[in-house]
Amino acid sequence: MARILYFASFRERMGRTEEALTLPPDVATVGELVAFLRERDGAGAQAFAHPATVRAAVNQEFAAPGSPVQDADEIAFFPPVTGG
Amino acid sequence: MARILYFASFRERMGRTEEALTLPPDVATVGELVAFLRERDGAGAQAFAHPATVRAAVNQEFAAPGSPVQDADEIAFFPPVTGG
Amino acid sequence: MPSVRVQAESFDPGAEMAALLAGRTDVGGVGCFVGVVRDSAGGQPIRSMTLEHYPGMTERALAAIAAEAEARWALQGCTVVHRYGRLLPGEPIVLVLTASPHRQAALDATAFLIDWLKTRAPFWKQEESADGGAHWVEARDSDDAAAARWEAGTA
């Protein structure tokens, strides 16, 4: 099971802070996980509607769409950061 | 009478912090005053030996060798500044 | 070693600077930047600013950014403190402090740290407007440009 975290607008649109998910067999990258979540339900469709504003981290390191993901990973989705 | 002030190494080499001086008739600029002081005595010869390290102010504004001077001015000599 | 903290509580820039300098006499200059919550954004008044972060990753990101600054400049120490939670206008959000034998290194490292923080530290700001509505602050291209200066090596 992967642990999926949502922050900021992604948390609001997904209606949760995190979920445990068994990665489907055809999900091996961040980009494929995004596609899966977008197709899964209306919340995912809304949260992941604009790929340009999706940012991700795998195991607390920033990740790209091609970054690999696997069960047991901590995977986070959030918009571009605005701290400082 | 002009008031002449000396700071830092100029104060030490001239052996005084200031003096009152009636400007000689042929002294109308900072550069001419430097030449006069350099010729006047051994202390002046030493203090003004290296023109590249002489800095001046007239009435508390930085001045160039060609800047005019007259009696009643406050004229200061010092090395390049090193604050901050 | 950099000192990096993520906290809800406020901080005292003077006390942080004193701690950075404590017991040492080899520091020549300290650079500092403090980010503060403004009472308006885009001409509209702001009632509060709430910062969300990613516990765990945020601390790691700040430590990595500080380590990068210490690798690039001859720093004798640096301190980064970033707050989260609900903050009111006038309250400090972020502190960057750098100590170096030479002023240029302290100044450059301070600018670097705040630029990189803005694009690489997982924080998200939500503004509460005067009518109580809330909206997420959007990332600005100018922040990416400021951070990119340090990558291109032009700064």
Added chain:
Amino acid sequence: MPSVRVQAESFDPGAEMAALLAGRTDVGGVGCFVGVVRDSAGGQPIRSMTLEHYPGMTERALAAIAAEAEARWALQGCTVVHRYGRLLPGEPIVLVLTASPHRQAALDATAFLIDWLKTRAPFWKQEESADGGAHWVEARDSDDAAAARWEAGTA
């Protein structure tokens, strides 16, 4: 209006920053630089540093430098405090503080102020070495170069 002071006493950067921000909620960033007496120079230990200044002209020069910074950047305030007299290693010499709605203006104005201070404010440093000998610090070309950046408009 900039706040400019020349004094023998030490100063408290945190208190100065609090004074700059007091009662206002429109500041977005505060830039700060503190120069400190180092315990060595050119590899030789230093026992103390004595700063001489030109009373009257020094205050005027600092006010002119601060006014120049306020003319160049959208500052909401700036503070310059410079000490004179005999200082020991670890003691602060100079404080520059700038407040602005935007961080880049605060950072740039801080760098500008310290660079110009070093080349345009009438202060002279004398170092006392470990054997009690004293010598005047010579002006550095790198300081002139740093100040010249702001004239050429390249910074």
